[in-house]
Amino acid sequence: MFKGVLDGQACSWNKSLPTWESCYMQILQARQFSGERDDYxxxxxxxxxxxxxxxxxxxxxxxxxxxxxxxxxxxxxxxxDVLTICEGETIIGSMTVAPNKKNPRDVDIMVKYSLSGRRCVVSRVQFYKMR
Structure with a gap:
């Protein structure tokens, strides 16, 4: 087990390169991630x-x-914020990825997530820019 990773992987997007549009905006499917142990x-x-x-x-x-x-x-x-998750609790989240309007080589990312657990209750939207 990789100690730094709390949950296994989940495929959120599957795309065929020959049919991929150069101007893409992708709302990745909502996913649920379960804590495999009590952790942060x-x-x-x-x-x-x-x-x-x-x-x-x-x-x-x-x-x-x-x-x-x-x-x-x-x-x-x-x-x-650092989230506290207990074993078996679930985070529900989704991610939107789109080219930046000013510089299409940059990528704007929006992440929505929520956790309603014993030690942590949170629902948040965060924005990121990848250059």
Missing amino acids: IHAFVAYFDVSFTKCHKLMGFSTGPRSRATHWKQTVLYLE
Whole structure:
């Protein structure tokens, strides 16, 4: 088990590159994440996996925290408040990703999340800019 990661992964978005529009805005599906143990949550981690399915031999890689290091890294979305989660409690969240209106090479990210637990009750929206 990777000690720094509280929950397993969940696929929020699956996109085929040949059909991907260059001007994208994606509202990622609402997801539920369950605490595997009593702990604190300081951030969410976003990363991508790639599968090259049209090759003769299936190829791909992951940039996830449990995968071998690559040139690409994870995106860490730090939370305004540290969340206290108990084993079995659930965080519900969603994420919107869109190009920045002033600079399309930048990415605007909006994260919505809520937790109604024994030690922590929170519902928040946070905004991030990736350059």
